[in-house]
Amino acid sequence: MKKVRKHYIDLKSISKNRGLVGDLFPSRYRFSPYRGCQHGCRYCDGRAEKYYVEGDFEKDIVVRKNIPQLVEEELSSIREKGIISISSGVSDPYHPLEEEERIVERTLQVIEKYNLPISIMTKSSLILRDIDILERINKKSGVTVMVSLTFLDESLASFFEPRANSVEERLTVIKKFKERGIGVGVLAMPFIPYISDSKESMDEFFSKLEEIGVDFVSPGDLTLRPGKQKELFMEGIRANYPALYSKLNYLYGENRPSGIMRSSYRNKLYKKIYHLLDQYSISYLFPHSLYKGKLPLYDEVYLLLVHMKELYYRKGVDVKPLEVVVKRYVNWLEGERSKFNRRRSLNYTDLEQELLFLLHSGGFLDLIGNKKVNEFIKEIILEEKVFDYVSLSNKA
Ligand code: SF4
Structure with missing residues (x-):
């Protein structure tokens, strides 16, 4: 594990959406205890300049230590009910630093006092530390856990997600939350072109998710934003998958600011994904059963x-x-x-x-x-x- 430099800051306010609720993940309130992420996934778009994460993305971690107090202050005067999302595109709330900082754990203790539903996104089995409190919140107001998982191959996971938990450990997280009656979705993103998107590996992947009974799977493709994110990803490809370098370079050769791949490949990929989701009867949208009564x-x-x-x-x-x-x-x-x-x-x-x-x-x-x-x-x-x-x- 890389040595971390912690930067403590106070967050001014949790983010509130005053418009229409998001149709992908329907939260109204959102916060992230950290900025920067020790998991260090090679494909993470949180590294992109667009997000202004300063310093070394995996080592310079911003710690928003006042979140439990802030959430206490703001929840006590909340005007509108809605789901609180503990997530961010530039960090994982349960990356290793959470083990010592315990910000999520303390914030959950606050949320438990208010009848508000929550959703949490993570790749970490550290979330199991908080399973009892999450089960209690689920019984009162509802919890959805979203586990990030895109392939079953452990060797791919250890290369592309070097400091996240193994595939097996994440599957265990899903099973344990399901056993407690808590809704679980899988964030299946990104499928990596030529590497994790073959028909066979995707078939095995969706079949596994159906077997363990996930409530939905939100799929996504790999985006490579020109700049730090794309450079780091392509360096890894050059070193470990040299035969694929020029194919991937071509696929992302348009260098669009969004980092999107060529549309012909992308269209075929989504066709394959939707076909498999259909075949295994898995919802790709946050299902009604998980938001009814919580909004x-x-x-x-x-x-x-x-x-x-x-x-x-x-x-x-x-x-x-x-x-x-x-x-x-x-x-x-x-x-x-x-x-x-x-x-x-x-x-x-x-x-x-x-x-x-x-x-x-x-x-x-x-x-x-x-x-x-x-x-x-x-x-x-x-x-x-x-x-x-x-x-x-x-x-x-
Ligand atoms: S866990 Fe998420 S936020 Fe952290 S590095 Fe991986 S993709 Fe980025």
Whole structure:
């Protein structure tokens, strides 16, 4: 393990999203206890200049030591319920330093006092240290654990993710959280072109995830942003996979600021991924079962509509009517949100009541202009059903 230089700073505020809730991971509040990451994954895009992480990404670690107190102060006056995400693109909350700093553990003790759901992203089995408190929070308000895992081959893991836990250890994390009744998703990103994206290895990978019963898999491709991230990754390829160097160099030769690969390869990759997800009946979206009851009703309806549009589109259904519904609903929701955001005297639970009134009175149909979707949303919200993202049906 590389010797770490700790830089203690105080975070001013946890991040709050005042707009529409994210449709990939639907959190409203977010913080990360660290900046920089000891896991040192070769593909990590947190190294890119865009994120302004100063010093050596793996050694100069910013430690936000005041997070437990800050979360205590801010949660006590929170106006709107929503999921708190403990994550970041430039660190892992459970990288080795957490073992001595214990910031996540102390923050969870604070969160336990407030009835707010959380989600945590990690590659580390250190999260098992906190499994008891996470189980208690899950029983009260809900927890989703997202484990980052992209291949089953241990030799790939030790090269590309040199100081993260082994594949076997991460699989154990998933199983243990599932045994405790906690929702687990897998962040399957990035699939590395020519190295971890063969049909056989991906088939084995998704088959394993189906066997252990993950709730969803969020897939992603490798991006290489020009600059530090791309240079470090390509150096590793030159040294360890010399035969692949020129192929990868060509694939990322457009040097787009986003680091995206050539679209022809990318399209084929996603086709393969969606085919396998279908084959193994795994949701690629954060499923309704994991967010129902954890979000305000207006966010739940928003996510359902956006996800339905995406899911039916993937099935080849014409989603133009759904696009109209989403547009009309979003116009209404954004208008209402800006009113509630501006006036601190208003309570967001009133916005939920307003939506319930619309659903009971027929006003929701006027709002979205689509009978079928109106019936569907009424059934989900008023009869407390769960929409299954794989079978596309409602369950009690
Ligand atoms: S664990 Fe995540 S944040 Fe840390 S180096 Fe790996 S990819 Fe980057």
